[in-house]
Amino acid sequence: MSRLAATFEALSKTGRKALIPFITAGDPRPGFTLPMMHAMVEAGVDIIELGVPFSDPMVDGPVIQRASERALEHKMSLRRTLAIAAEFRKTNQHTPVVLMGYVNPIEAMGYEDFANAAQRAEIDGVLTVDLPPEEAEECVALLKARDIDPIFLLAPNSSDERIKKMDTAGSGYIYYVSLKGVTGAGHLNTADVEAKLNRIRANTRLPVAIGFGVKDAQTAKTVAGLGDGVVIGSALISKIEANLDEPERAKNEIVELLVAMRQAMDN
C-alpha cells in the first residue's frame, strides 16, 4: 500500500481528517524548508505538499507567486527540491510528501528521468497543476510504474465526466479546488462545496482534499467536515512573507497556526 493510501486509511479508522500544509521549497531561502517540514510534522500534519517554484505560476495568486520568486532568487529548482525531500525521508519514514508544481521543470528534466529521481527521493505523489489527464498519459504511466501517486485537481465547474476521468487517471487523493480563482483568493461557500462534494463522491472513491481559500482554524474545521483532508497554503506562506528577516519567527507562527487547525479539526 502506498504511503498516501496508508495515511488516509489510518485517519479514517480514527474518524480524523488529513491536515495538508503547502510550502514552496526554498522560500524564503533553501535552508528554511527541511526544518520547517519536520516542525510541521510535530505540529500534527499528515501529508506535506512541497511546492516546486516556477517562473510563471499561472494558477497561483500573488502570495505563492512571490514565494516562487523568492525561492528562484536562491536558485531553487526541481532537482534541489527533490534533494530536500530525500533528506527529509532519511529521518521521517511515515509522512507522505507530494510535489506540487508546473509541468515545464519536469519537461526540462525529462519525464522518465524525473520519475526515476522522484522514486529515489521517495516522493509519494506528484500534482502538476497544468497537466490535465488528457496530456498526462506518459507521465502518469511512468509514475504509477514506480508506485508514485499522480494527483489531479477538480474544480467547481468540473463535470461528472471529468470527475470520472480523474478517478481513472489519478490515485492517492483528489485535490478539490474549492473556488474559481487563484490560490489564496476569496472566501469559501460551504453549501457550494458540500453540493459539489456529493457529485465527486458519487463518481470516485478516492479521498478528497479541499484547498484554495482555507485561511484559519475555523475554515479548516468547516472544510474538514466536508472532505477527507484540508490543504492550507497561502495562509502559511503569508507568515513567511510577514517575517522575512526573522525566519525563526515565521516558523513558530506557522506551527502555531497548524496546531490550532489540528485542534479545531479534531474536536
Added chain:
Amino acid sequence: MTEKYNMPDERGHFGPYGGMFVGETLIPPIQELNAAYQQYLNDPEFIAELDADLKYYVGRPSPLYHAERWSRELGGAQIYLKREDLNHTGAHKINNTIGQALLAKRMGKTRIIAETGAGQHGVATATVAARLGLECVVYMGAVDVARQSLNVYRMKLLGAKVVAVESGSKTLKDALNEALRDWVTNVDNTFYIIGTVAGPHPYPAMVRDFQAIIGREARQQCLDQAGRLPDALVACVGGGSNAIGLFYPFIDDRSVKMIGVEAAGDGIETGRHSAPLCAGRPGVLHGNRTYLMEDDDGEIIETHSISAGLDYPGVGPEHAWLKDTGRAEYVNITDNEALEGFHSLTRMEGIIPALESSHAMAYTMKLAPTMSKDDIIIVCLSGRGDKDMQTMAQREGIEL
C-alpha cells in the same frame, strides 16, 4: 508529404506541440469556447457578419503593394508588401479581435480581457469592445506600459481598463499569466481574447484561422498582379500570428519558401534575445508545448527585443511544428539590423513600419539581393510605426 496539410488534430496537437496544458478550472470554458468556435467556423451567418466587418470596419482587403523602388535599390527579387499596417488600428491584430469578439457576443459573454505587449493587440481589443459595448480589461507588463505609453492612452480613450502587471519580468509573458488568472476567477461572464497563435487549444488554430485572411488575400493578389505565386514569404515572429496568417494558405504550395524572422535582440550569442525557435528548446508554457527560452531547470528566462511585440519567450506551436518538419525556415535579426530595415523602408518607399515588422524588412534586405529580378518575395508589413516614434526618438537622442 504529398497529403494536404491538416493540422492540428482534434485535441489541438501539431505533432508533439500545442495541446491543452491548463489548470482544471479552465478546462470547461476552453471546451465551451472550442465547441462554439467549431460551430460558428462553418456558420454562413457568422462568416457573413465577419466578412462584412472586415470589409467595412477594418478596411479589407489590404493592398499588396509592389515596392518597386526598394526592390531596385536592393538589386534582386521583386518585393511585395502585404499592407496590414493600413488596417483600422494600424496592424494585423484586429483581424483576430474582430473574430473573437463576434464569437464572445454569440456566446453571451459580457466582459472581454486581453494581454498585450506592444499594445497593438490591446488597442485592437479595446476597439472592438468599444464597438460592441463590452467591458474590457487589458493586462500589460509594467515595462511595456512605460515604453508604449501612447498605446496605453489609446486603450484608455477607448474605454478599456489597463492593468500594469508588476510580477516576473513585467513584460508580455507576465501579462499573459495575469490574464489567465483573471479568466480563472471570472470564467462565467468573461471571454479571453488571446492576441497570438499561442495559449491552449483552440487558440492557436482559431487565431490562425482568423489571421489566414492575410495569406488568402495575398495569394490571390499575387496571382492577379504578378500572374503567379511568390517564391518566398517573409514575416516577423514573436508569438507568430501575422506570420502564420500569411503562411497558412500557402502551406500546400510547396514551391513557396516560408521564412519567419525572430528577434535576435543584442545578438543570439549574447543571450539577450527573443528567438526561441532559433536558440530555445521545447517545453510547456501558457497552455501549449512549443519552443521556449528557458534555463536548464525549465524556468523561463527573460527575453530582450527593441520591439515589445516580439519580446516573448515562447512561440505559436504551429511554428514549432513547421520548423521541425522543415516546411518553414526561421532566422533572426538583431535590434540594430531591424533599425536599418526601419530606416530603409521609410526612406525608400515612404512607409514607416512598426519595429516588429522592421525585423521582416531587415531580413528581406539580406534575402532579396540573393535572388533574381524575376523572383517574388511577399513580406508581411504587419503594423505601422507610429507607435514606435518615442522609442526611435529616444534611441537617437531626440527630444519630442
